[in-house]
Amino acid sequence: xxxxxxxxxxxxxxxxxxxxxxxxxxxxxxxxxxxxxxxxxxxxxxxxxxxxxxxxxxxxxxxxxxxxxxxxxxxxxxxxxxxxxxxxxxxxxxxxxxxxxxxxxxxxxxxxxxxxxxxxxxxxxxxxxxxxxxxxxxxxxxxxxxxxxxxxxxxxxxxxxxxxxxxxxxxxxxxxxxxxxxxxxxxxxxxxxxxxxxxxxxxxxxxxxxxxxxxxxxxxxxxxxxxxxxxxxxxxxxxxxxxxxxxxxxxxxxxxxxxxxxxxxxxxxxxxxxxxxxxxxxxxxxxxxxxxxxxxxxxxxxxxxxxxxxxxxxxxxxxxxxxxxxxxxxxxxxxxxxxxxxxxxxxxxxxxxxxxxxxxxxxxxxxxxxxxxxxxxxxxxxxxxxxxxxxxxxxxxxxxxxxxxxxxxxxxxxxxxxxxxxxxxxxxxxxxxxxxxxxxxxxxxxxxxxxxxxxxxxxxxxxxxxxxxxxxxxxxxxxxxxxxxxxx
Ligand SMILES: [Zn+2]
Numbered sequence: 001x002x003x004x005x006x007x008x009x010x011x012x013x014x015x016x017x018x019x020x021x022x023x024x025x026x027x028x029x030x031x032x033x034x035x036x037x038x039x040x041x042x043x044x045x046x047x048x049x050x051x052x053x054x055x056x057x058x059x060x061x062x063x064x065x066x067x068x069x070x071x072x073x074x075x076x077x078x079x080x081x082x083x084x085x086x087x088x089x090x091x092x093x094x095x096x097x098x099x100x101x102x103x104x105x106x107x108x109x110x111x112x113x114x115x116x117x118x119x120x121x122x123x124x125x126x127x128x129x130x131x132x133x134x135x136x137x138x139x140x141x142x143x144x145x146x147x148x149x150x151x152x153x154x155x156x157x158x159x160x161x162x163x164x165x166x167x168x169x170x171x172x173x174x175x176x177x178x179x180x181x182x183x184x185x186x187x188x189x190x191x192x193x194x195x196x197x198x199x200x201x202x203x204x205x206x207x208x209x210x211x212x213x214x215x216x217x218x219x220x221x222x223x224x225x226x227x228x229x230x231x232x233x234x235x236x237x238x239x240x241x242x243x244x245x246x247x248x249x250x251x252x253x254x255x256x257x258x259x260x261x262x263x264x265x266x267x268x269x270x271x272x273x274x275x276x277x278x279x280x281x282x283x284x285x286x287x288x289x290x291x292x293x294x295x296x297x298x299x300x301x302x303x304x305x306x307x308x309x310x311x312x313x314x315x316x317x318x319x320x321x322x323x324x325x326x327x328x329x330x331x332x333x334x335x336x337x338x339x340x341x342x343x344x345x346x347x348x349x350x351x352x353x354x355x356x357x358x359x360x361x362x363x364x365x366x367x368x369x370x371x372x373x374x375x376x377x378x379x380x381x382x383x384x385x386x387x388x389x390x391x392x393x394x395x396x397x398x399x400x401x402x403x404x405x406x407x408x409x410x411x412x413x414x415x416x417x418x419x420x421x422x423x424x425x426x427x428x429x430x431x432x433x434x435x436x437x438x439x440x441x442x443x444x445x446x447x448x449x450x451x452x453x454x455x456x457x458x459x460x461x462x463x464x465x466x467x468x469x470x471x472x473x474x475x476x477x478x479x480x481x482x483x484x485x486x487x488x
Contacts, residue, residue, distance in 0.1 A: 002109075003134060004102040005228040005301025007456055007464055008066035009353050024083070028056035036382040038096035038130045043164025049171060057083035057092070061406060061437075062300035063099075073103035077113055081120060082124040089421065092170040093117060093127045096163065099135020099150070100226035106229045111140030116303040118144040121141040126173040130162045134195075137184055138239040146173060147180045148239060150221040152205055153192040154196045155439035157379040180218055181242045183249035185257040187393060189236040189474045190227040190265045192459040193300060193434035199443065200263035207259040209236070211252040215246050217305055220252050222260060227457060228301060230468050265280035267476050269459060274309040277315060277451035278428070284444035289425045294434040295358050295455030297409055302432075302456040303327070304407030305357025308431050309451060313399055314360065322400040322423075324416055325391075327407035334366070335366045335392035335403070342366050346394075348403070356455050364394035364401070372404055374418050378411035378440040386414075393419040409433035412440035 002012060014022075015446060023031050032039035039059060039183055043245035046052040059078045062068075073084040084093065097115075101109035118129060127217045128147040131137075132155050141148060149170055151163045194201045204222045211220040219241040225234060238260065272280065274293065281289040283349050296306030304327040311355070339343045344366060347359040372391035376384040389405030402419050410431040423429055423445075434457060441448065452459050461476060472479050 001096065001098040001134075002068060002101040003064040003079065003098055003132065003301060004067055004100060005064055005226055005456055006067055008301045008303070010065040010303065012062050012065045012068045012072065014069075014072045016065060017060045017072065017076070018311055020063050021059055021061045022058040022080075027054055028059045031059070033347070035042060035384045036160040036380065036417075037384065038159045038163035039385070040097055040117070041160035042096070042167050045164035046342050047309040049168065052171065055102050057087060060279070064299055066301065068101065068103040070104040073106060073109060077116065080113070081116060081482055083093045084117065085120070090121070090124060090125060091174050093171055094166050095122065095127070095129040097129045097131055099137065099141070099223070100229060101229055102229060104485065106377050108138045108140055108233055110135070111138045111438075114141055114144035119362070122402060126170055128166045129165050129171050130152045130159070130175075130225070130284050132156065132201050133222075134147065135223050136225045136229060136231065136233045137186065137223050137239060138150040138233045139184060142182050142184045145379065147241065148182065149219060150223050150239065152196065152221060154194065154224070155378075155380050155436045157439050159380060176216065179244040181244050181246050182239060183246070183251050183253040184235045184237055184239050186235055186481060189225075189258055189259055189260070190234065190235050190461055191224045191263055192227060192269070192461070193294065193457065194224060194267050195435040195438060197438060198213065202265040203263065204256065204259050208256050211240065211256060214248075214252075216248050217242050217252060220256055221232040221440070222256060226300075227461060228464070230464070232468055232470050234469050235473065236397050239321050252392040253444070256409070263473050269458070271450045271459060272455055273453045274312045277449045280316060281428045281447070281449045282316065284447050287443050288423055289428050289447045289449055290437070290441050291428060291430045291449045291451055292434065292437060293430065293432050293453075294450050295453050295458040296432050297457040298327070298407040298432060299409035299436055300434060300457035303352035303356060304350050304432055306432070306455055307349040307360050308357040308453045308455075309478050310349060311357060311360055313428070313430050314362065314396055317397040317399065319398045321398065321428040322416075322421060322426050323402070324410060324421070325402040325404050325432070327404050329389065329405040331403050332392050332405045333392065335364075336364055336369055336390055348401070348441060364396045366382055366392060367395050367400070368393040373408070373412040376411060377414055378436070378438060379466045380411065381438050388415070391419070395419075410437050
């Protein structure tokens with residue numbers, strides 16, 4: 001699994017995968033059993049159905065970042081193919097993929113992988129895969145899989161359910177009780193990171209679910225696509241799956257795609273700057289207010305060391321405010337060397353590239369040092385063990401700042417609690433995430449304030465130097481009619 005932000009300068013190599021997950025064979029079950037993710041769902045469904053032997057092969061994933069190195073991608077692909085060959089006689093193959101992976105040698109790693117597996121195992125064995133809602137869907141993927149199931153929700157709280165569904169459907173395919181027929185419609189649209197909890201994406205989901213409830217339908221999924229990808233396959237799409245009825249799948253996909261297209265302008269929201277958002281948050285009657293810096297979301301391939309919002313919060317210097325968190329391994333090391341109670345001079349953040357603000361030069365008090373490990377409690381990935389490396393809680397003026405060695409987006413309050421911070425006693429908490437944090441925080445804080453500014457995951461696409469995408473595409477171009485543009 002990898003969501004590739006092709007504009008990122010952080011090349012994704014094997015070390016990047018090993019930092020997050022590189023698990024083989026029997027090591028995969030202990031890492032995913034009881035976790036609310038795709039593989040956790042697959043394991044539970046196989047056990048509940050009974051009579052299914054799962055043969056774990058390979059699980060690798062990296063935090064979203066830049067293009068995957070050619071040799072890393074080749075090694076992953078060959079490793080998976082080898083382990084499938086050595087798995088013994090198989091009745092079906094079940095994969096948990098992302099759908100927006102790009103390597104130096106491949107614009108569509110998932111399509112290439114499915115193609116290679118199909119070439120090896122032939123048409124007689126059913127192949128199913130779960131996919132992220134941010135998949136940039138391709139006809140190559142659809143052509144070489146029997147069933148593709150995307151998450152419907154953003155936050156992706158239904159990864160576990162899609163994992164369960166994949167195993168359940170594969171069993172029905174093996175026994176011959178269903179025969180999935182997939183139809184993909186691609187839209188000439190870039191969609192920024194949009195939640196499905198409300199707004200246009202929620203409305204489209206409801207239209208998709210109405211189709212799913214029709215007799216003869218198995219699935220209808222709206223894929224937002226991952227827009228920070230300069231590749232010809234980028235963009236939104238709808239995949240409809242019927243039970244053996246090509247015409248029905250085609251009709252469902254076309255109708256749901258129309259629901260997306262009619263709402264195209266509603267996705268392009270303009271959010272306040274960090275300065276304006278912070279001012280509004282500090283004036284709020286009810287606290288705490290979460291400010292999410294959507295433009296530097298490590299979960300979308302941004303570096304997580306951007307300083308635009310942090311700098312505003314430090315300038316405001318208001319007591320009971322906190323920034324959680326910024327990635328800067330150098331500063332963490334300096335804090336660990338100096339020890340709790342020491343004051344250290346720091347150049348904090350802004351080191352990965354020149355896009356997310358310059359380093360903050362300041363003096364910080366070291367308040368707490370930890371190993372950066374905890375167990376996720378958010379609806380997405382509940383039960384997952386997280387390791388952000390050595391971590392420090394600093395105090396800069398009146399502001400608490402948590403600094404990690406490894407980048408990540410904030411999904412729940414575990415990192416705050418690890419550093420002795422009770423969020424309900426704070427006025428403003430600055431974080432880096434676009435939507436996933438809502439899964440935990442939406443109903444726990446009175447107000448969420450999204451801020452946007454230049455960065456690798458901004459809502460404003462106009463600053464990206466797209467060279468390889470197919471034009472015209474919304475919202476970069478004005479499109480009068482989609483007749484000739486919608487590909488199915
Ligand atoms: Zn996603």
